[in-house]
Amino acid sequence: MNEYTNPDFEPRLNLFNDDYHLPDDDYFDSDYMSRVKKIRRRYRNYFDYLDAVQLYNEYMDSLAEKYGGKRNLKLQLMLNKVHEYLPNFPELRKIRKFKYARKNKLTREDVAEKNIHFENFEPVEIDMNAKCKVVVDNRSDFDSDMMVNGGRVNDEVIKRIAAELDFIDSYYHKERIKIERMKGGSKKKAKLRNSLNRKALRMSTNYHSLTDKIREYDKRKKDLWMGIVPETGDMINYKGTMFTLAEAEEHNALDMMKNFGVVFGHLSKRQTKLIRPGAAKKKKDKKLKKKLKKRNKIEGEFLQGITRGEYDDMEEFAADMESLTGSRRWD
Amino acid sequence: MGIPKVLRSRIKEDFTQEDMEFLQGLLLSPMFTNNNDKADAILYHFRDKGFIELAPATNRFALLKGKYVYKFALDSYGVNDNNNEFEMSPELQPYVTKTYECNGLVLIAEYVNLISKEEFLNSSEHIKEILRTLSEEYIFADVGTITKNHTNWG
Numbered sequence: 391m392n393e394y395t396n397p398d399f400e401p402r403l404n405l406f407n408d409d410y411h412l413p414d415d416d417y418f419d420s421d422y423m424s425r426v427k428k429i430r431r432r433y434r435n436y437f438d439y440l441d442a443v444q445l446y447n448e449y450m451d452s453l454a455e456k457y458g459g460k461r462n463l464k465l466q467l468m469l470n471k472v473h474e475y476l477p478n479f480p481e482l483r484k485i486r487k488f489k490y491a492r493k494n495k496l497t498r499e500d501v502a503e504k505n506i507h508f509e510n511f512e513p514v515e516i517d518m519n520a521k522c523k524v525v526v527d528n529r530s531d532f533d534s535d536m537m538v539n540g541g542r543v544n545d546e547v548i549k550r551i552a553a554e555l556d557f558i559d560s561y562y563h564k565e566r567i568k569i570e571r572m573k574g575g576s577k578k579k580a581k582l583r584n585s586l587n588r589k590a591l592r593m594s595t596n597y598h599s600l601t602d603k604i605r606e607y608d609k610r611k612k613d614l615w616m617g618i619v620p621e622t623g624d625m626i627n628y629k630g631t632m633f634t635l636a637e638a639e640e641h642n643a644l645d646m647m648k649n650f651g652v653v654f655g656h657l658s659k660r661q662t663k664l665i666r667p668g669a670a671k672k673k674k675d676k677k678l679k680k681k682l683k684k685r686n687k688i689e690g691e692f693l694q695g696i697t698r699g700e701y702d703d704m705e706e707f708a709a710d711m712e713s714l715t716g717s718r719r720w721d
Numbered sequence: 722m723g724i725p726k727v728l729r730s731r732i733k734e735d736f737t738q739e740d741m742e743f744l745q746g747l748l749l750s751p752m753f754t755n756n757n758d759k760a761d762a763i764l765y766h767f768r769d770k771g772f773i774e775l776a777p778a779t780n781r782f783a784l785l786k787g788k789y790v791y792k793f794a795l796d797s798y799g800v801n802d803n804n805n806e807f808e809m810s811p812e813l814q815p816y817v818t819k820t821y822e823c824n825g826l827v828l829i830a831e832y833v834n835l836i837s838k839e840e841f842l843n844s845s846e847h848i849k850e851i852l853r854t855l856s857e858e859y860i861f862a863d864v865g866t867i868t869k870n871h872t873n874w875g
Contacts, residue, residue: 391730391733391734392733392734392736392737392738393733393738394733394738394741395738396738396741396742398824398825399738399741399824399826400824401730401732401733401822401823401824401827402807402822402823402824403728403730403821403822404807404810404811404819404820404821404822405728406811406814406819406821408819410729410731410789410819410821411728411729411821412729455788456787456788457787457788458785458787458788458789458832459788459834462773462785462787462788465773466771466787469771471771
């Protein structure tokens with residue numbers, strides 16, 4: 391505490407009955423601090439861990455409030471200006487049943503309700519054969535088709551969805567077989583067998599990875615849209631007007647954005663470049679051409695000045711200069 | 722929360738006699754032609770004391786430490802502003818920020834998050850209600866509901 395000799399510097403105080411005038415040590419009471427100081431780094435009991443996490447979050451929140459928000463607290467921590475006690479972050483012993491409990495965010499009440507005993511607890515295995523729910527994304531291509539048909543799904547759309555699901559089904563069929571094979575024998579052996587199976591699978595001619603399948607599907611989808619796959623420079627008919635493929639793609643992207651409610655006015659050069667992949671390259675070519683033109687001009691002026699108009703080409707002049715010898719100089 | 726027997730003064734904790742003399746010298750010094758230079762000098766002088774720059778205003782300079790705002794007077798008008806704010810704060814609760822400590826050169830107040838422009842426009846009715854209550858006894862400026870005043874509300 392500093393003392394001032396000049397009485398003008400003496401501060402005046404307003405009291406609002408809050409924690410402003412309290413010393414930092416009194417901010418948390420001693421019982422609470424003793425509980426905070428008991429937070430361990432690792433826990434063996436799931437419920438002790440839950441309590442510790444709750445206490446930790448509570449303490450850190452109040453500390454953040456004291457320092458004027460989480461952002462300020464982080465800043466003060468980085469500057470080593472926080473003098474309060476900082477507890478360890480509680481961790482749970484990495485056991486399978488604890489992992490499951492933490493993943494599913496099981497609370498004390500959940501465990502009591504479902505009558506789960508952690509002593510002989512086994513996590514529920516996920517059934518691979520269970521039927522999955524198919525959700526069609528609103529932003530998919532099918533959306534526009536549905537809009538054309540007044541929101542009613544026609545046969546063609548259902549066929550396309552079925553085609554989309556075919557390859558996923560075939561891929562997971564193979565995966566299921568592998569998992570069933572893994573079940574027998576020790577874990578190590580099963581792992582080895584699995585890796586061997588994968589190698590064998592990759593070597594076989596019929597094997598297609600999921601990535602390949604997705605690529606193939608994307609290509610097929612493009613074919614469906616355009617009819618054929620044109621080259622980049624080809625002119626195509628898009629909504630009754632002839633465009634290059636790049637331009638048509640640009641128009642299509644803008645139309646799609648319109649469907650989602652995003653309407654662009656005038657597009658800047660940068661925005662156009664993002665949509666049309668060829669635009670950036672063109673500018674680069676133009677720059678190179680300009681650079682070459684400038685270089686040729688400088689070379690030409692230099693040649694004219696040196697040779698007084700005898701040479702037109704710099705290379706010719708350079709070749710002659712290289713073959714120039716002492717004997718010829720006085721010819 | 723009860724009132725402690727010995728009141729804590731953050732001004733006395735954070736500023737020495739030399740610091741106070743520096744701040745007083747800054748007010749009277751002919752070396753500085755404008756208040757922006759004075760604000761820079763304050764920022765440089767207190768660089769190791771954990772202050773975070775908030776915003777320089779016309780006559781005062783605001784820095785943040787912990788959850789409190791420290792307002793430094795840059796000229797005689799700033800000293801008057803500090804004193805006025807300190808005196809008026811308890812009377813105008815809960816409509817204004819709490820001002821805890823002041824010696825004219827420095828004032829310590831509660832930190833409040835700034836309101837966004839959209840929030841300001843949406844709550845214009847509520848603001849008018851507050852102003853109506855205050856206008857019965859006080860005259861004030863720069864706190865109306867036009868958009869440029871949104872920085873004075875939190």
